[in-house]
Amino acid sequence: MPKLDRFPLTRIVSTPALLDGIQTSTTAIVMRTAPDELFWLGSPAAPVINDPHAIIEHDTSFVGTWLSTQAATAWVSANCEWQLPTTRPVFAQGEVAGLPVKLWIEPRRMLVLVQQPFAADLGERLQ
Amino acid sequence: MTESSQPLKLIIDGQPVPFVKGDSVLVAMLRNQHHPTGGGCLCLGGDCPHCLATIDGVAYVRTCQVPARPGCVVACTHHAHAVPALPQTHHVEPTTNARHQHADVVVIGQGKSGLAAAELARTAGQTVVTLDAAQGQDVIGIYPGAQVVARTTQGMLIVHVRQEIIVATGAAELHPVALGNSLAGLMTARAAQQLQAAGLSLGRIVVINDANRLVRFEGESNVTAVVVRDDQGLEQHVGCDTAVIDLGTTPRNMLHRMAAGLPGVRVSVVGDAATNSDVPNCPAHGLVCHCSQVGVADLQSVWDRGFHELELVKRASLAGTGTCQGGVCLPYVRSFLANKGGTLQPAFTARPLARPITMGEVAAGGHHHVTLRTPLDGVHRAAHAHMERAGGWWRPWNYGDWQAEYWAVREAVSIMDVSTLGKMLISGPDALTLLDRLYPTKVSTIKTGMSRYVLLLDEKGYVLDDGLISKISDTRYTLTFTSGGATTAELWVRDWAESWGLNVRILNQTMSLGAINVTGPLAKELLARAGLEKPPEFLSHVEAHVAGIPCRIFRLSFTGELSYELHHAAVNAPVLWRTLLDLGKSLNIRPHGLEALLKLRLEKGHIIVGQDTDFDSTPRRIHHEWAVKLDKPDFVGKHAVLRTNKVSLDKILCGLSMEGPPPIEGANLTVDGNYAGYVTSATWSPILGKTVMLAWLKLSNDLAPDRVMIDGRPAQRTETPFYDKEGARAKA
Amino acid sequence: MNEFIEQRVSLTWQQPKKSYDVVIIGGGGHGLAAAYYLATRHGITNVAVLERSYIGGGNSGRNTTIIRSNYGIPEAVRFYQRSVDLYATLEAETDRWVMHKEKGMIGLAHSEANMRVEKARAAVNTAFGAKTDWIGPDEVKKMCPELDMTGGGHYPVVGAAYHHSGATARHDRVVWAFAEGAMKRGAHVHQRIEVTGLQIAGNRVTGVQTTQGDIAAGAVLCAVGGHVTSVAAMAGLRLPIRTHQLQAFVTNHYERTFAPILSSGPLLFYVSQTARGEMLMGAEIDRQPSYSYRSDYKFLQGCAFRAVTLLPFLRNLQVLRQWTGVCDMSPDYSPIMGQTGVEGFYITTGWGTWGFKAIPASGEQLAAAISTGKTPDLIAPFSLDRFALDRTMADRGSAGTH
Structure with missing residues (x-):
């Protein structure tokens, strides 16, 4: 079973317009999970958003692993019904192997994330 | 030893027999004078049912499609149309896997027209997947999506098609329908060619190329003569060892019929598969459907008794319901019906599977529905907890001794993993408006720092869920829902927020927060040891550190004892759990599971939505009118509640108690021998020394009986809570 | 010779008439059973069953043939047990093998x-x-x-x-046994006739419009599966389906x-x-x-x-x-049977995943309702008006899969 690591991240829930205005970073991974939600992973820290009602959650429940492109391709082809986007880097999410996954795909590797309640099953299904 | 010195052998009905490299199992069998089924016109094209056998434990395998392998075990379980036994155990098989592929165009069949179609599509810049039975790629079905699913030598392949499905499956040869057509020694022209090419001797050959002249085949088990009609109409016996059937072809268009009309994709058919399906002459004698052993006389019989529609004829005569799904017989059945009724009826519905494959193969790539695990799952398992599935989660049922767990709550202190609770954060200028419209309580009267137990109703006024609303600020609230209710609740809240166009931010925190309930008379003492100096008052909440971990602490009680619910980042759950257990050692702490909790809450008369409520539970029926404020301007379910309140009350959820052990949950209530409802929850109460229950009780003449019988024993209606009626312990 | 080839059932087709005492929409198990019980239990044989395709071609021929009565509420257990009992004697009664x-x-x-x-x-x-x-x-x-x-x-x-x-029984055989039994006693079954509208005078149904002309009817039973909401809408009814x-x-x-x-x-x-x-x-x-x-x-x-x-x-x-x-x-996972509020227009629907096992009891009870004008006790709890009256038949036992 591949070792799964914890990926602490910041979830920002705000208005679509304000999230659209966030400057992305070249070092942090920024995933737009919904029109009103964004995940910020890595450094620098997430920028401050000018929304007093925004929900900023430091979420410690995501776990996952980096797969090489080769391993990722094999896993996706065996387990994913939908076609992944082809640009890089790119964020994608949906059901893979019966699990709700978030994918961050770079030219040479892919990050697979699930929330902790799914972690054990992800471990089994990555084999 | 070299390959050439050791003859290749497979096992047929227990006997090793040699074969030649390149043989299919069928060719190997024929080479050794074995006919898999004992007769019928062989096609060697995967269309007919005459070469079926059991290979390596799998029955109904077309031996003509399986390459012979050394040691492969063949059993002639279909000989003389026998029905194979169900396997007792499953054969160990190579792991099958499934893969997905995406393409603009799928071409099924790689004969001349299929090759051309694929080439054309490629030239047009389209991505093309080709599937060819001759290369071990059997298309088993075409599905909405559109998906083309095939069994390949590398496992199952699911191709997701964007633009076009091209069916180029060619044509199958027509089989003969005449007396004696189930004898051995019959084969189609293509089959004969293949067998000759494989070096088999076919003996004396008669070629049948005119169905009008064919009268019958003669022989005991193998054909010895063909009887044909000559130009003068006289019957001629022609002795032979092999009758080669060359009666023309019928398009293999099953996949085209299956795919036709699929939304979102073009479906076309090319080559021989596209030829007009002219039907052969109406048969007079002989077997029409070999899979189900249906003769012309059987068709006549059902026709004579009023079965005229093709679909009815199929179901009554069973023609077309076997392994080949009408591949051989359909042209003849249509011909028969056209001859009787004067019109040619369209072919019957083509359903998957186009080719049988095993359930093991179909199951490839499948997964069980996930049962969720809390951040403390590993901790519970390490403590040898008995884990159970409940509400979609793995939860500790007990840690080996529910009674000790129960008493720890009632007399000392205990902790429980309640991370499964649905948890949601709502923020925004319209947060209050949203919640006030969603919930039947007056959310506006909840003060900052306070919480309230609430019901959630659907539009029909029935209880959907229950939970807690806690106010953090004028524009920020947290909500909780039942375990297992979180996903539905999130959809519910988001749907309403969107349809009302409200300015709110919503975050489902169910999985990102862990939650631990600290409960028991010594709960406060334990938290003091963990550094919590100012715990919240009853029904309030604070943010504070417990054992150094930031928590939001809610003060409510499901067990009836002094309780604090600690919500914290999921990652901190194990440390917090272990620290609390360490600090509580001298307080005789022990964690409790669901089994103890179900008893504790029942002593308090607390309902569990879904167990004690049903689809039609109105607040009035469950005695929760106090949770519904009908003088509010509006809330989801209000109109339904007003309407149902006008109807007489027919049943209530009420408390019951009785001496002796508890009945099963679900036991019937009777009054004067008549059914009067049923028990939803029942337990022996250790602290009260009697059985306490919740039950649905029918009213008669608007009155609820005070006494009922359960399994022949009397039970008494009892006000809830059964234990600590004033709630002094929880509010301590 | 395959022992499972249908050997005995004989179907007799007639030309449609302009008028019937009862018109039943839908030639599946439920519609044909109603015709059968109208004929055998109430002597009502001036009946037509209208089927837009072929008999038993809808859900009657697509179910998984399970017969059981282990439902979750007393009213349902009683009703399905009646069906289990009728199924158990169906072969003897009809002298046809339904593979029960x-x-x-x-x-x-x-x-x-x-x-x-x-x-x-x-x-x-x-x-x-x-x-x-x-x-x-x-x-x-x-x-x-x-x-x-x-x-x-x-x-x-x-x-x-x-x-x-x-128990199990062969679904097609059940359909044919009821069809033949009804036909033998004079009921008509018409295939390839689709109902396109209802004729209503005042608050009473008087007939149906079909792809082959209008047919007058003293009573109409809607026994269709799948498009039941469309047929009910012809009578101005909105169904919670x-x-x-x-x-x-x-x-x-x-x-x-x-x-x-x-x-x-x-x-x-x-x-x-x-x-x-x-x-x-x-x-x-x-x-x-x-x-x-x-x-x-x-x-x-x-x-x-x-x-x-x-x-x-x-x-x-x-x-x-x-x-x-x-x-x-239906919202409460229970069927809807009986009168509808439009006089003479009866309905049997909400058959979810439990339609096959209910065929005999539904047919028998609706035949009784139509012939007497009174709703039998066994199906009274399943009336359409229960939703408005807050008397739903919430049945978790039915919310199963088959």
Whole structure:
């Protein structure tokens, strides 16, 4: 079973317009999970958003692993019904192997994330 | 030893027999004078049912499609149309896997027209997947999506098609329908060619190329003569060892019929598969459907008794319901019906599977529905907890001794993993408006720092869920829902927020927060040891550190004892759990599971939505009118509640108690021998020394009986809570 | 000679008349059974059944042929037990072989929560005449030795509710037995006639409009599946019905040695072996409402995956055919039967995943309702007006899969 690591991240829930205005970073991974939600992973820290009602959650429940492109391709082809986007880097999410996954795909590797309640099953299904 | 010195052998009905490299199992069998089924016109094209056998434990395998392998075990379980036994155990098989592929165009069949179609599509810049039975790629079905699913030598392949499905499956040869057509020694022209090419001797050959002249085949088990009609109409016996059937072809268009009309994709058919399906002459004698052993006389019989529609004829005569799904017989059945009724009826519905494959193969790539695990799952398992599935989660049922767990709550202190609770954060200028419209309580009267137990109703006024609303600020609230209710609740809240166009931010925190309930008379003492100096008052909440971990602490009680619910980042759950257990050692702490909790809450008369409520539970029926404020301007379910309140009350959820052990949950209530409802929850109460229950009780003449019988024993209606009626312990 | 080829049923087709005492819309099991019971129990034979396709071509021919009465509420248990009893004597009554066989049904439990539900069900079933016992794992294994009691290591079998009168019958044969019985007594059955409208005078139905002209009727029974909301709308009625897909599949034929009907709620899977020897399997309804009759692969994959978890021997069986029916689901998972508020217009719908097992009782009771103008006690709780009156028949026992 591949070792799964914890990926602490910041979830920002705000208005679509304000999230659209966030400057992305070249070092942090920024995933737009919904029109009103964004995940910020890595450094620098997430920028401050000018929304007093925004929900900023430091979420410690995501776990996952980096797969090489080769391993990722094999896993996706065996387990994913939908076609992944082809640009890089790119964020994608949906059901893979019966699990709700978030994918961050770079030219040479892919990050697979699930929330902790799914972690054990992800471990089994990555084999 | 070299390959050439050791003859290749497979096992047929227990006997090793040699074969030649390149043989299919069928060719190997024929080479050794074995006919898999004992007769019928062989096609060697995967269309007919005459070469079926059991290979390596799998029955109904077309031996003509399986390459012979050394040691492969063949059993002639279909000989003389026998029905194979169900396997007792499953054969160990190579792991099958499934893969997905995406393409603009799928071409099924790689004969001349299929090759051309694929080439054309490629030239047009389209991505093309080709599937060819001759290369071990059997298309088993075409599905909405559109998906083309095939069994390949590398496992199952699911191709997701964007633009076009091209069916180029060619044509199958027509089989003969005449007396004696189930004898051995019959084969189609293509089959004969293949067998000759494989070096088999076919003996004396008669070629049948005119169905009008064919009268019958003669022989005991193998054909010895063909009887044909000559130009003068006289019957001629022609002795032979092999009758080669060359009666023309019928398009293999099953996949085209299956795919036709699929939304979102073009479906076309090319080559021989596209030829007009002219039907052969109406048969007079002989077997029409070999899979189900249906003769012309059987068709006549059902026709004579009023079965005229093709679909009815199929179901009554069973023609077309076997392994080949009408591949051989359909042209003849249509011909028969056209001859009787004067019109040619369209072919019957083509359903998957186009080719049988095993359930093991179909199951490839499948997964069980996930049962969720809390951040403390590993901790519970390490403590040898008995884990159970409940509400979609793995939860500790007990840690080996529910009674000790129960008493720890009632007399000392205990902790429980309640991370499964649905948890949601709502923020925004319209947060209050949203919640006030969603919930039947007056959310506006909840003060900052306070919480309230609430019901959630659907539009029909029935209880959907229950939970807690806690106010953090004028524009920020947290909500909780039942375990297992979180996903539905999130959809519910988001749907309403969107349809009302409200300015709110919503975050489902169910999985990102862990939650631990600290409960028991010594709960406060334990938290003091963990550094919590100012715990919240009853029904309030604070943010504070417990054992150094930031928590939001809610003060409510499901067990009836002094309780604090600690919500914290999921990652901190194990440390917090272990620290609390360490600090509580001298307080005789022990964690409790669901089994103890179900008893504790029942002593308090607390309902569990879904167990004690049903689809039609109105607040009035469950005695929760106090949770519904009908003088509010509006809330989801209000109109339904007003309407149902006008109807007489027919049943209530009420408390019951009785001496002796508890009945099963679900036991019937009777009054004067008549059914009067049923028990939803029942337990022996250790602290009260009697059985306490919740039950649905029918009213008669608007009155609820005070006494009922359960399994022949009397039970008494009892006000809830059964234990600590004033709630002094929880509010301590 | 194949013993399963239909040998005896004789269907007689007539030209449609301009007027009938009763017109029944829908030539499936329910419509034909109503015609049969009108003729045999009430002497009403001036009846036409109108079928837009061929008889039994809808859900009557797409279900998984299970007959049982282990429902969750007394009213339902009583009603379905009536159907179980009528099925048990149907062959003797009609002198036709419908391949009825009592097999017993095992409802597996895999957890404490399941056990609680199955035990509760056994209690209400037994109290209302549908004998159901709670049995332990050893007895389960004895009744079904093929079971992997560990559930593939994921779903251990901790016991089961055993419903003694669980049975199966051949669905087409049931349809034909009722059709023939009705025809023999003078009722008409017309295929390829589609009802396009209802004729209503005042608040009373007076006939139907069809693709082959108008037909007058003293009473009309709507017994259609799938498009019931459209037909009801012709009478100005709005039904609380949502239509969902339900899929199933069979394997090839094997010797008949798998005895029971086996079902697992948590695994959303059930199986029985047909009289012809096919292993017949199904799962839960599709959550997305749809009228489509197209099957999908994901269902097959998932259902097969769960099936082999419990019954490993199934791995080696060949899947022959899969198909899809549609289920008309009511909000309380119970059927809707009887009068509608439009005089002379009766309805039988909401048959969800339990329509086949209800065919005889539904036919019998609606025939009684139509002939007497009074709703029989057995189906009174299932009237359409229960939704407005807050007297729904909430039945968790029905919310199963078959």
